[in-house]
Amino acid sequence: MVDQKLLVEEVKKIVSQEDVKYVIGYKKGTYGFAISPAFAYSPEYVDKFIFNPLCKKNLAVYPILEEKLPLKKGEKADTRKIGVIVKGCDSRALNQIIQEKGQKRENLVIIGIPCTGVIDQKKIISKFPNVTDYTDIEEKNGNYKISINGEVHNIPKEELLADFCTSCVAPNPVIYDILIGDEVEPWEPQEHNNLKELNEKTIEEKWAYWEEHFQRCIRCYACREACPLCYCKECMADMLTPQWIRRSVNLSENTAWNIMRAYHLAGRCVGCGECESVCPVNIPLMELNKQIENDVKEMFNYTAGMDVDEKPLFGMFRPDDPEEFIL
Amino acid sequence: MESLVLSKNKLPELINKISSEHILYGPTEENNYSSFKQILNFDEMNLSYLLSRVSPKSILFKQTETLFKFIPGRKGSVKSSEIPEEKSVIFAIRPCDARSFSILDGVFNGDYEDPFYISKRKNTVLIGLTCNKPEQNCFCTTFDDSPGSSKNLDILLTELNNNYLVEVVTEKGNNLLKNMRSLLKEASKEEIQERKEIEEHAISTINRKMNLEGIVPKLDKMFDHELWHNTAFKCIGCGICTFLCPTCHCFDMQDEGTLKEGARIRVWDSCMYPEYTHHASGHNPRPARMNRVRNRVYHKFSYFPKNEDVTACTGCARCIDYCPVNIDIIDVIDKVGAILIE
Amino acid sequence: MNKNPYMPILATISSIKLESTGERPIKTFKMVLQDENARKNFSFLPGQFVMVSIFGTGESTFAISSSPTQKDYIEVSVLKYGKNTQALHQADVGDTVGLRGPYGNSFDVKGWEGKNILFIGGGIGQAPLRSVINYTLDNRDKYKNIDIIYGARTTKDLCYKDEFAEMKQRDDVQTHLSIDVEEEGWDEFVGFVPANLKRLNPSPKNTIALTCGPPIMIKFVLQNLEELGFTEEQIFTTLEMRMKCGIGICGRCNIGNTYVCIDGPVFSLKQLKKIEGDM
Ligand SMILES: Cc1cc2nc3c(=O)[nH]c(=O)nc-3n(C[C@H](O)[C@H](O)[C@H](O)COP(=O)(O)OP(=O)(O)OC[C@H]3O[C@@H](n4cnc5c(N)ncnc54)[C@H](O)[C@@H]3O)c2cc1C
Ligand code: SF4
Numbered sequence: 001m002v003d004q005k006l007l008v009e010e011v012k013k014i015v016s017q018e019d020v021k022y023v024i025g026y027k028k029g030t031y032g033f034a035i036s037p038a039f040a041y042s043p044e045y046v047d048k049f050i051f052n053p054l055c056k057k058n059l060a061v062y063p064i065l066e067e068k069l070p071l072k073k074g075e076k077a078d079t080r081k082i083g084v085i086v087k088g089c090d091s092r093a094l095n096q097i098i099q100e101k102g103q104k105r106e107n108l109v110i111i112g113i114p115c116t117g118v119i120d121q122k123k124i125i126s127k128f129p130n131v132t133d134y135t136d137i138e139e140k141n142g143n144y145k146i147s148i149n150g151e152v153h154n155i156p157k158e159e160l161l162a163d164f165c166t167s168c169v170a171p172n173p174v175i176y177d178i179l180i181g182d183e184v185e186p187w188e189p190q191e192h193n194n195l196k197e198l199n200e201k202t203i204e205e206k207w208a209y210w211e212e213h214f215q216r217c218i219r220c221y222a223c224r225e226a227c228p229l230c231y232c233k234e235c236m237a238d239m240l241t242p243q244w245i246r247r248s249v250n251l252s253e254n255t256a257w258n259i260m261r262a263y264h265l266a267g268r269c270v271g272c273g274e275c276e277s278v279c280p281v282n283i284p285l286m287e288l289n290k291q292i293e294n295d296v297k298e299m300f301n302y303t304a305g306m307d308v309d310e311k312p313l314f315g316m317f318r319p320d321d322p323e324e325f326i327l
Numbered sequence: 328m329e330s331l332v333l334s335k336n337k338l339p340e341l342i343n344k345i346s347s348e349h350i351l352y353g354p355t356e357e358n359n360y361s362s363f364k365q366i367l368n369f370d371e372m373n374l375s376y377l378l379s380r381v382s383p384k385s386i387l388f389k390q391t392e393t394l395f396k397f398i399p400g401r402k403g404s405v406k407s408s409e410i411p412e413e414k415s416v417i418f419a420i421r422p423c424d425a426r427s428f429s430i431l432d433g434v435f436n437g438d439y440e441d442p443f444y445i446s447k448r449k450n451t452v453l454i455g456l457t458c459n460k461p462e463q464n465c466f467c468t469t470f471d472d473s474p475g476s477s478k479n480l481d482i483l484l485t486e487l488n489n490n491y492l493v494e495v496v497t498e499k500g501n502n503l504l505k506n507m508r509s510l511l512k513e514a515s516k517e518e519i520q521e522r523k524e525i526e527e528h529a530i531s532t533i534n535r536k537m538n539l540e541g542i543v544p545k546l547d548k549m550f551d552h553e554l555w556h557n558t559a560f561k562c563i564g565c566g567i568c569t570f571l572c573p574t575c576h577c578f579d580m581q582d583e584g585t586l587k588e589g590a591r592i593r594v595w596d597s598c599m600y601p602e603y604t605h606h607a608s609g610h611n612p613r614p615a616r617m618n619r620v621r622n623r624v625y626h627k628f629s630y631f632p633k634n635e636d637v638t639a640c641t642g643c644a645r646c647i648d649y650c651p652v653n654i655d656i657i658d659v660i661d662k663v664g665a666i667l668i669e
Numbered sequence: 670m671n672k673n674p675y676m677p678i679l680a681t682i683s684s685i686k687l688e689s690t691g692e693r694p695i696k697t698f699k700m701v702l703q704d705e706n707a708r709k710n711f712s713f714l715p716g717q718f719v720m721v722s723i724f725g726t727g728e729s730t731f732a733i734s735s736s737p738t739q740k741d742y743i744e745v746s747v748l749k750y751g752k753n754t755q756a757l758h759q760a761d762v763g764d765t766v767g768l769r770g771p772y773g774n775s776f777d778v779k780g781w782e783g784k785n786i787l788f789i790g791g792g793i794g795q796a797p798l799r800s801v802i803n804y805t806l807d808n809r810d811k812y813k814n815i816d817i818i819y820g821a822r823t824t825k826d827l828c829y830k831d832e833f834a835e836m837k838q839r840d841d842v843q844t845h846l847s848i849d850v851e852e853e854g855w856d857e858f859v860g861f862v863p864a865n866l867k868r869l870n871p872s873p874k875n876t877i878a879l880t881c882g883p884p885i886m887i888k889f890v891l892q893n894l895e896e897l898g899f900t901e902e903q904i905f906t907t908l909e910m911r912m913k914c915g916i917g918i919c920g921r922c923n924i925g926n927t928y929v930c931i932d933g934p935v936f937s938l939k940q941l942k943k944i945e946g947d948m
């Protein structure tokens with residue numbers, strides 16, 4: 001469990017540093033169990049920062065979302081650092097981005113938090129629909145202890161735990177400037193969900209399974225926008241000349257999109273689960289990602305984002321280079 | 328307005344009868360969420376969800392629509408354009424989603440008429456279902472609407488203890504039920520009272536409200552306010568808020584097809600994407616997330632009221648529920664209201 | 670009438686003229702509607718635009734650059750950029766294209782009769798102005814002085830060279846050309862269009878000023894015109910936003926609550942100043 005006071009104290013120190021622009025963390029959302037990313041530009045704002053098992057969102061996506069707008073006359077580029085709070089998987093995402101030269105290490109202040117797994121919003125909402133607020137939530141002895149309207153509920157961890165956490169290989173941040181709290185004991189990674197059964201199916205059955213899912217895709221590309229590693233300047237899905245994927249929303253184009261997305265993350269995906277959890281039509285994207293992760297592990301004995309000095313698996317892969325087409 | 332009752336066990340018969348004569352759309356369950364689909368048999372329907380994930384605008388304003396077909400190339404020509412003529416019924420649409428069509432009508436029937444939407448709109452009967460149990464972010468009452476409003480519907484069903492109360496609102500609704508009268512009987516005073524109480528109770532459970540007072544003139548003074556920067560920091564530009572929103576109507580147009588035959592299609596688009604306004608020259612009038620978040624809010628709460636005399640929000644809360652980063656439109660508008668500007 | 674506003678009518682490209690050969694070439698396409706009835710019924714006003722389709726590639730927005738006094742055909746001048754404009758640049762005489770329109774509002778050429786007209790154009794921005802220029806020249810007795818200020822980056826980028834040469838021979842229209850940087854053999858102004866305007870110092874008296882060009886040029890031209898004493902009601906420009914439908918439905922061309930495709934593209938400076946939005 002993270003000491004709330006320590007978190008606020010440490011982040012305040014970082015925000016106060018002259019060479020830090022802002023720190024990204026979490027705060028309580030506007031309703032129910034919602035959590036909101038929070039941007040602290042000054043120490044006062046840090047008082048709102050929290051960390052609890054609901055803080056699932058991978059904040060590593062933000063430094064890359066910073067717009068580089070043309071400077072006005074006389075305006076100087078703001079080169080100060082960005083601070084970001086990361087869990088294990090989130091830190092791997094940063095590692096991966098730094099390896100790929102998407103961000104410079106020295107431009108980041110990485111605040112690590114050892115993680116014991118996070119709660120799946122969809123699961124907790126279906127367990128407690130229409131709860132407008134909670135007072136406290138913490139993990140204790142294999143249970144989540146949730147206080148709602150003065151009543152304490154003890155829910156077994158596995159009932160609310162996000163699926164992808166069970167296969168996590170690095171709950172402790174693998175890169176950080178400061179670690180808040182003590183490292184946790186990693187657990188034995190499990191096979192993701194029903195991947196095993198899925199693998200026992202025939203090719204035809206697998207296609208049928210995925211077609212059933214892909215036909216529902218509404219091609220909002222939220223999976224892409226949420227992913228810290230989808231940061232190509234121009235995504236192939238948006239290109240017009242040549243047009244790799246047509247705009248029509250139908251099974252064949254949706255399939256092309258989903259396969260392209262998954263393959264472009266081969267050896268890069270860190271398994272943070274963002275893509276799947278934002279998908280508005282509940283497509284189990286993590287099953288695809290995890291399968292590819294397994295394949296990459298088997299073929300190249302490689303796990304993405306573990307070591308910042310390692311070269312990316314596809315060494316020549318440059319995210320903004322459309323010619324490096326690895327599908 | 329005529330009030331009838333349908334006993335609960337007769338609902339399947341009513342549905343199957345409608346679906347045998349019309350194209351019927353109703354809520355179905357798939358992968359733990361609800362979506363409107365064509366229904367051939369009552370059993371395919373699932374009425375346990377409050378709202379469909381994607382709004383039923385997708386029926387009248389399809390995500391992918393063929394505008395016309397052509398023969399491609401330098402000697403190309405236009406082949407055909409088919410305006411859909413099908414008659415359809417949407418069953419169990421919620422009052423807020425029904426209201427979205429009244430909002431969209433002004434867009435699709437403005438200076439020019441969009442024959443695809445308008446034709447389907449004219450040929451579609453809306454059968455609503457009262458929301459007996461609104462969910463935590465519902466705020467339709469902000470817009471003078473109600474979980475039991477029949478205003479934008481042809482027929483409204485309300486689930487009572489033993490029956491459905493069936494209110495026939497329009498001539499269109501009346502015509503639909505013409506040869507189904509045997510399933511229905513006159514409602515009693517008590518049943519009408521029960522329906523009223525259900526609506527009142529539902530209203531009392533709505534605990535979110537947006538303060539719309541003075542928002543339009545206030546927004547006029549706030550275009551350059553830092554609120555837009557501060558709100559947009561956390562936006563990841565995923566577009567979910569616009570794709571799921573029942574009043575968002577933006578689209579892209581593209582040519583697709585083979586070398587021999589092609590079609591110009593339109594597909595949903597979103598002002599939350601940077602490409603949306605990107606000029607060929609490289610210039611982009613909305614280069615930052617700030618510009619885009621601001622445009623979404625202004626379009627719904629300033630431009631729509633100015634141009635169409637209606638706020639383009641129904642209070643369905645889809646954008647609140649599914650925004651991955653908790654950009655909460657009620658919160659944003661309330662902040663606009665609370666900011667002091669001389 | 671076509672009941673599907675998204676469906677174009679067919680036109681044949683009857684001639685193509687290479688206007689400029691710079692880094693981004695410009696070609697003018699003369700197009701004749703294939704259907705005789707459509708030809709008869711097609712009418713437009715200077716300032717309006719059309720949507721041009723290459724079937725299988727897509728549709729793009731262009732100002733009509735010919736004048737309504739030239740019956741039987743319309744012209745558009747196209748700067749080569751992306752997908753559709755590249756395809757158009759590859760087209761040949763005799764090819765079929767699709768046309769939708771005319772759309773948008775127009776310049777109030779009737780209301781300006783009896784006035785001096787000052788045109789200030791840059792690059793491809795000259796296209797919509799050309800429609801008005803040719804209209805006023807075809808109705809020459811209805812207008813007083815006509816002055817045309819036009820500039821481009823290099824001589825290669827200058828558009829409508831032959832037409833400017835012809836106008837040079839006339840004494841009822843004054844042309845003032847410029848290029849951005851010195852070139853051998855160039856004996857007109859060297860510098861940016863706004864500077865040329867300032868140098869020429871036109872009088873605002875009974876004059877209407879029309880300007881179109883790259884955003885940065887427009888910005889300084891507007892500034893300079895106001896400094897010269899032109900009022901907001903005397904200055905007009907046409908705006909560009911990315912467009913798809915052209916008919917006020919697809920939503921993308923808005924600047925604030927103004928939709929450029931139906932409320933524009935022509936705006937007076939007075940109207941422009943009232944619009945608050947992303948440009
Ligand atoms: C009112 C108006 C008048 C115009 N008049 C002219 C003219 O006379 N001559 C000329 O050369 N250009 C003109 N343009 C710009 C022209 O429309 C774009 O350059 C052209 O659409 C680019 O298409 P593309 O396929 O080559 O570029 P891509 O970048 O491949 O464009 C893809 C799509 O984006 C849209 N698009 C991109 N940029 C623009 C833009 N600036 N405006 C509108 N849509 C855009 C188009 O729909 C196009 O289909 C005008 C634009 C507007 C709005
Ligand atoms: S988030 Fe889901 S619906 Fe959207 S594009 Fe990705 S897979 Fe498709």
Ligand code: SF4
Nearest residue numbers: 227269270272273275
């Ligand atoms: S693909 Fe999904 S799980 Fe993998 S890094 Fe991206 S968001 Fe995370």
Ligand code: SF4
Nearest residue numbers: 572640641643644646
């Ligand atoms: S803006 Fe949000 S609450 Fe309003 S109609 Fe759209 S999705 Fe529903």
Ligand code: SF4
Nearest residue numbers: 575576577598623626
């Ligand atoms: S402009 Fe944006 S907010 Fe408005 S309808 Fe279009 S997508 Fe929705």
Ligand code: SF4
Nearest residue numbers: 562563565566568650
């Ligand atoms: S859903 Fe939220 S994060 Fe996504 S585009 Fe809308 S406001 Fe931004």
Ligand code: FES
Nearest residue numbers: 915919920922930
């Ligand atoms: S171009 Fe579609 S609304 Fe203006």
